[in-house]
Amino acid sequence: MNKGQAAACAVCGRKAGRNCPASGGVICNSCCGARRGTRIDCPPECTHFPFGTEAYDIWLRVDDTWSKKAFKYVIDKVGKEEFGRRAEEFTPSSTDWETAFIEGAEIELMNCLTSGIDDDNPSIGTLWEKEGWPGLNNDERYMSKYRCRSLPGIVEIQKILDDKAMECIDLLDGDRGRFIVFDRNTAGRAARFDKIVVWITHYPHFTRLACSGMRLPDTLAGSFLSEIRARTKKTRKIQSDEAVKRYLVEHFTEAFDLIAELGDILRDQMIASMDVDQCRAFYKLLAPRKEIEAILEEKPDFEIREDFEHEPDDPPDVSYYRWLRRGKAKAIEKKVRGLIQHGNEDEDGVGILGTVRLTDNELMVETRGRALFKFAGKLIRSYFKKRLSLVDKEIAPIERLLEEHADSGYEPEESSEKIPPEIEAQLLNRFYEKRYSDFLDVPVPMLNDMTPREASHTPAMRMKLIELIKIHLNGIDKMRVEKGLEVDINWIVDELGLDELK
Numbered sequence: 001m002n003k004g005q006a007a008a009c010a011v012c013g014r015k016a017g018r019n020c021p022a023s024g025g026v027i028c029n030s031c032c033g034a035r036r037g038t039r040i041d042c043p044p045e046c047t048h049f050p051f052g053t054e055a056y057d058i059w060l061r062v063d064d065t066w067s068k069k070a071f072k073y074v075i076d077k078v079g080k081e082e083f084g085r086r087a088e089e090f091t092p093s094s095t096d097w098e099t100a101f102i103e104g105a106e107i108e109l110m111n112c113l114t115s116g117i118d119d120d121n122p123s124i125g126t127l128w129e130k131e132g133w134p135g136l137n138n139d140e141r142y143m144s145k146y147r148c149r150s151l152p153g154i155v156e157i158q159k160i161l162d163d164k165a166m167e168c169i170d171l172l173d174g175d176r177g178r179f180i181v182f183d184r185n186t187a188g189r190a191a192r193f194d195k196i197v198v199w200i201t202h203y204p205h206f207t208r209l210a211c212s213g214m215r216l217p218d219t220l221a222g223s224f225l226s227e228i229r230a231r232t233k234k235t236r237k238i239q240s241d242e243a244v245k246r247y248l249v250e251h252f253t254e255a256f257d258l259i260a261e262l263g264d265i266l267r268d269q270m271i272a273s274m275d276v277d278q279c280r281a282f283y284k285l286l287a288p289r290k291e292i293e294a295i296l297e298e299k300p301d302f303e304i305r306e307d308f309e310h311e312p313d314d315p316p317d318v319s320y321y322r323w324l325r326r327g328k329a330k331a332i333e334k335k336v337r338g339l340i341q342h343g344n345e346d347e348d349g350v351g352i353l354g355t356v357r358l359t360d361n362e363l364m365v366e367t368r369g370r371a372l373f374k375f376a377g378k379l380i381r382s383y384f385k386k387r388l389s390l391v392d393k394e395i396a397p398i399e400r401l402l403e404e405h406a407d408s409g410y411e412p413e414e415s416s417e418k419i420p421p422e423i424e425a426q427l428l429n430r431f432y433e434k435r436y437s438d439f440l441d442v443p444v445p446m447l448n449d450m451t452p453r454e455a456s457h458t459p460a461m462r463m464k465l466i467e468l469i470k471i472h473l474n475g476i477d478k479m480r481v482e483k484g485l486e487v488d489i490n491w492i493v494d495e496l497g498l499d500e501l502k
């Protein structure tokens with residue numbers, strides 16, 4: 001149809017100017033609005049079809065008017081007070097109660113539309129549909145049909161396609177495979193392989209996320225899934241991912257709390273397993289100080305510290321030594337694997353085993369971590385034999401040190417010379433490029449100390465390798481979003497032949 005030429009609407013025959021790819025002719029605005037997607041089979045690329053791929057902002061407008069009408073319909077059915085009471089139950093704990101309550105209301109709305117008042121009654125969404133969607137226009141009816149079939153899930157972002165579109169999977173809906181999610185907010189700040197617990201609405205040509213979701217950190221995903229599956233089995237007596245989704249409909253904010261709880265547990269476990277407790281052993285000198293000093297000077301592991309700062313209770317004749325990972329102390333590497341990681345001595349310097357403090361009548365050894373402490377004790381006995389006798393041991397758990405630190409009101413000083421962000425990005429780029437340059441050929445504990453390249457040739461290691469690379473891709477992508485990092489490690493994916501991560 002030529003521009004400017006008066007043409008007739010394919011439906012009502014009145015003057016019309018809107019191209020209609022479905023009919024190949026033109027259509028008037030009101031016929032298009034009243035029929036698109038329902039009585040007209042609109043192609044996804046039509047810019048007037050809110051549920052096609054080219055009309056993001058029209059969809060937002062429909063979403064806005066639909067939400068208002070949906071709230072009204074549901075509140076009329078449930079009753080204002082009852083709805084408010086239940087919305088409050090769904091309200092996530094937050095300092096900003098008002099915003100949180102709106103989130104709770106949105107969750108309760110989805111709960112009502114999809115799961116109903118109780119098990120004997122159909123969902124309010126089903127009732128609404130049976131009545132023929134009173135109060136809704138054509139676009140809103142189209143939206144409602146799919147909204148009322150929404151369920152929560154765990155979206156994992158596979159790829160960010162542009163400023164609004166992401167390729168995703170649902171960890172609780174494996175059969176569906178990959179689908180395209182439209183969401184400007186999420187696409188703008190998400191990283192590849194981020195996981196979000198969220199309500200999901202699948203439309204024919206794209207998927208949308210509803211209500212606010214919660215990010216599920218990689219480190220918690222496994223324990224979250226097994227706990228939520230266990231809770232589902234206990235309450236619903238069935239075990240399937242579909243049942244987990246139904247469970248989440250009624251316990252959506254409980255999932256938020258669970259993620260927070262699991263995060264706390266993991267942090268405590270990490271602190272407990274870090275082995276960074278401050279350990280001290282106190283020895284009484286049974287030989288003259290000069291003799292002890294002579295041994296300290298003779299061993300290559302000890303280095304006197306000229307620059308030390310006196311502790312308030314230090315006697316005036318005190319000397320401090322660094323206990324370095326040299327000489328016999330180097331054997332520590334074999335015994336305490338992973339605690340000290342150093343490469344070439346000339347390049348990276350040597351690791352530190354601990355500190356030694358010497359006075360006229362006492363020698364004190366301090367280490368970080370119980371494993372090092374035990375090792376240091378053995379070495380002291382072999383070096384000094386009967387010249388020292390152990391008087392006391394003192395182990396301060398890291399939790400206590402952290403608490404004392406917090407109590408002291410200490411706050412790190414903000415650097416007065418802030419690095420400009422573009423310089424920071426440059427430095428980061430250089431750092432990560434270097435870090436990944438030999439990545440393929442360095443053994444990784446998660447791969448049972450195989451290198452990624454070796455693991456890629458070992459079929460049994462494939463799942464672990466994919467898991468590892470996903471963590472790296474996720475981390476790099478987070479740095480891109482937060483710090484403008486531009487490092488691309490897709491060559492690693494190619495080199496390892498992990499096509500499923502493309």
Ligand SMILES: [Zn+2]
Nearest residue numbers: 009012028031
């Ligand atoms: Zn018309």
